[in-house]
Amino acid sequence: MKSKRKSWVNWLLFLFTLVLVFVLGLLASSVMERRAEAVFVNKPLVKLSDYEPRNEEWGKNFPREFESYYQTADTSFKTLYNGNTVIDMLEVDPRLVVLWAGYGFAKDYNQGRGHFYAIEDIHATLRTGAPKGPDDGPMPNTCWTCKGPDVPRLMNEIGIAEFYNGQWASHGPEIVNAIGCADCHEPNTLDLRITRPALIEAYESIGKDITKATHQEMRSLVCAQCHVEYYFNKKVPVEGVPYLTYPWKEGTTAEGMLKYYDEIGFSDWTHSLSKAPMLKAQHPGYEVFMTGIHFERGVACADCHMPYHSEGGQKFTNHHLTSPLQHIASSCQVCHRESEATLTQNVYDRQRKVIEIRDKAEIQIVRAHVEAKAAWDAGATDEEMKDILYLIRAAQWYWDYAAASHGGSFHSPLEISRVIGKSIDHAQEARVSLARLLASYGQMTEIPYPDITTKAKAHAFIGFPVEKMQNDKNEFLITVVPEWLQEAAAREATYTAPVQ
Numbered sequence: 001m002k003s004k005r006k007s008w009v010n011w012l013l014f015l016f017t018l019v020l021v022f023v024l025g026l027l028a029s030s031v032m033e034r035r036a037e038a039v040f041v042n043k044p045l046v047k048l049s050d051y052e053p054r055n056e057e058w059g060k061n062f063p064r065e066f067e068s069y070y071q072t073a074d075t076s077f078k079t080l081y082n083g084n085t086v087i088d089m090l091e092v093d094p095r096l097v098v099l100w101a102g103y104g105f106a107k108d109y110n111q112g113r114g115h116f117y118a119i120e121d122i123h124a125t126l127r128t129g130a131p132k133g134p135d136d137g138p139m140p141n142t143c144w145t146c147k148g149p150d151v152p153r154l155m156n157e158i159g160i161a162e163f164y165n166g167q168w169a170s171h172g173p174e175i176v177n178a179i180g181c182a183d184c185h186e187p188n189t190l191d192l193r194i195t196r197p198a199l200i201e202a203y204e205s206i207g208k209d210i211t212k213a214t215h216q217e218m219r220s221l222v223c224a225q226c227h228v229e230y231y232f233n234k235k236v237p238v239e240g241v242p243y244l245t246y247p248w249k250e251g252t253t254a255e256g257m258l259k260y261y262d263e264i265g266f267s268d269w270t271h272s273l274s275k276a277p278m279l280k281a282q283h284p285g286y287e288v289f290m291t292g293i294h295f296e297r298g299v300a301c302a303d304c305h306m307p308y309h310s311e312g313g314q315k316f317t318n319h320h321l322t323s324p325l326q327h328i329a330s331s332c333q334v335c336h337r338e339s340e341a342t343l344t345q346n347v348y349d350r351q352r353k354v355i356e357i358r359d360k361a362e363i364q365i366v367r368a369h370v371e372a373k374a375a376w377d378a379g380a381t382d383e384e385m386k387d388i389l390y391l392i393r394a395a396q397w398y399w400d401y402a403a404a405s406h407g408g409s410f411h412s413p414l415e416i417s418r419v420i421g422k423s424i425d426h427a428q429e430a431r432v433s434l435a436r437l438l439a440s441y442g443q444m445t446e447i448p449y450p451d452i453t454t455k456a457k458a459h460a461f462i463g464f465p466v467e468k469m470q471n472d473k474n475e476f477l478i479t480v481v482p483e484w485l486q487e488a489a490a491r492e493a494t495y496t497a498p499v500q
Helices: 001-042 057-061 063-073 095-099 115-124 149-159 162-163 199-205 215-221 254-264 287-291 301-305 339-377 382-403 413-440 455-462 464-480 484-494
Strands: 231-233 243-245 309-310 316-319
Touching: 057 063, 063 115, 063 316, 095 339, 095 382, 095 413, 095 455, 095 484, 162 243, 199 243, 339 382, 339 413, 382 413, 413 455
Parallel strands: none
Antiparallel strands: 231 243, 309 316
């Protein structure tokens, strides 16, 4: 009896050993294959310089990342409100024309199509003005800063301040490669790096050393090179040069940045109706993101907008920079177990609620601008208008901070709602003061709200000669831009990604 039991146990041990050896053999084979594949993929085919701006050259060494990057050329994806195609935001929301009266954004404001089209889109907008020659134009070279990898190349060649100096059109022939590899990566290792000095300088202004950032932090900081609030400082560090600067010295909150701007007496423009000294928020996406729950939990921008993918046993970062709603399974559902439909609805619910109160803020600020103009027309003095104009400035800053923070209604809906609440509060306070002031000048009835139901009507209301501006811009594009812009566009359009 014992002998039979011992024989059965021996057979079991023998079979178990066979299975174990087989599994270990498969594992060893898989490891060897992966190592061989890694050596094959990572072996550089070309030598890249430190500031190689051509994305296709990087693609020869890093084909997976490059091929996924080129998917950003697709503009077919749509979300509830936007997507990645051109949308005329002034047509969608004509109130913006009045809010930005006297500033370039009142001329033209289209939703950008994404990184692949950064160069093309900056030429297409009326905000670049209508210069008459390659060295003429109202916009400075600083406006190129976030538009592509030729920027760090030029900064390295001619110097930072020298790059910022001069007119926008003068750098046009040099900046032709779309946002891509060299903006964020070391050429040989793909390590993340900061190529825009403004972020390094901003860290120094708040007593931090960006070189101490972790890899996970860098997966957001490379985005913070551009997706932030900034302004052009013409006094520091080089007198007369529009030096790109982050207003972080008093903090990265909406209140901290407003305090900074107030202390240095900065304004982007004077509103053509109210005469208020205005601020234009750029796109404080990173600052808003820092106030949200995902940042608090250690999530990086790349975790959602550039999630990891696996191909051929190789894990790599998907460089198809787009809304996480386009790839929910590899972004949201890595952490959240709800269905795609539920997660999408969660995003849309937050967007709807934020937009609802944002629209109310816009209406109140438009009324404040119109009523301020009525007060000036009635004979109000600078002293009487001083505090009112500051309230309008602050109200619009808080509104614009929320409106311009791409994705803010999802990144941090509580903070965005709080900031919009402050906007409405300041606008209402301005309007109460204006009502009292207008009454003192005999204006006892309500100032009518303008008919700005379309972009054309809004442009007519503020007296903007949009047709002349369009004609001037078309003349510039026809006579100055085509040769160097079309060459770049042709190169991008005909390039085929390498296949390994």
